[in-house]
Amino acid sequence: MSDEAPAxxxxxxxxxxxxxxxxxxWDRGGPNPYVAGWFAREGVEGRGRRALVVGCGLGDDAEHVAGLxxxxxAFDVAETAVRTARAxxxxSAVRYRTADLTDPPAQWAGAWDLVVESLTVQSVPRSLRPLVTRHIAGFVAPGGTLLLLAGVLPDGVDEEDGPPWRLRRDEVDAxxxxxxxxxxxxxxxxxxxxxxxxxxFSRAAG
Known part of the structure; x- marks a missing residue:
């Protein structure tokens, strides 16, 4: 990916x-088990609430969230991914969209009760990571929740060939x-x- 844009x-x-x-x-033919496992463990109920799935790929996580x-x-930067997810x-009741995480629709800011980010940030070069982190955090509505899943960059490793480029603890804390x-x-x-x-992560109500 070093010689071309992520999109x-x-x-x-x-x-x-x-x-x-x-x-x-990352096509498992079903939702990421560590995303689905969190929902099962927490007993999350979705009725009357809005969710945004970041980097939805072929839609399996989005469909799981809709089932709750x-x-x-759900959106992805790749138009072919979105078409394939719809097919x-x-x-499906999921609204699949093509959108770029570096420049998402302005109306999405603060609009979502739940945001699911599974393995997308780690697929973005580190030079873009502060920008996409701000956008993802900004999607969360007052009283809302962000669920993040990412690989761990091992201690003592400064960088790695990618994608993916796994996350350091400071990048999670960001x-x-x-x-x-x-x-x-x-x-x-x-x-x-x-x-x-x-x-x-959560955003305070009000």
Whole structure:
């Protein structure tokens, strides 16, 4: 990705996958288990609430959130991903949109009771990370919640080839610096042996 914009890189990958020339590494055929597991653990109820799914890819996380009763909008920078998500989930109530996280629609600011960010920030070069972090934090409405899932950059590692470029602890904490409060920051090792961040942030009501 170093020689092209993130949007172009993702669009090229999804086009190749649609043509049967590549596979999407994060396509599990279902929601991310560590996202779904958090909802199950917390007993989240979505009726009457609005959710935004960031970097929705093929839509599996968005469909899971919609199944909990949320009114869901999901977006991705890659037009082919959005088209594929709509085709994969015919009749879905999710509103799939093409949008760029570096320049999202202004009306999304402060508009969402729940924001789900799963593995998107780690796919963005570090030079853009402060900008997209501010935008993601800014989506959260008063009284709302942000759920973040990302890989952990190991201690003692300054940089890595990517994508992904996994997150340091200060990059997770940056969401709180952008106007949210950290409710829980969990570092855990999954069944696949990979270490991840799962963090929950909130914005004060009113």
């Amino acid at each position: 172009a890189w993702f669009e090229r990958l999804y086009r190749q996958a649609a043509a049967g020339e590549a596979e999407i590494p 009763g949320f009114e869901v909008t 994969r989930h015919p009749g 969401f709180a610096a952008a106007g949210l409060t950290a409710a829980d920051v969990e570092r855990f090792t999954g069944d696949d042996g990979r270490t991840r961040w799962r963090a929950v």
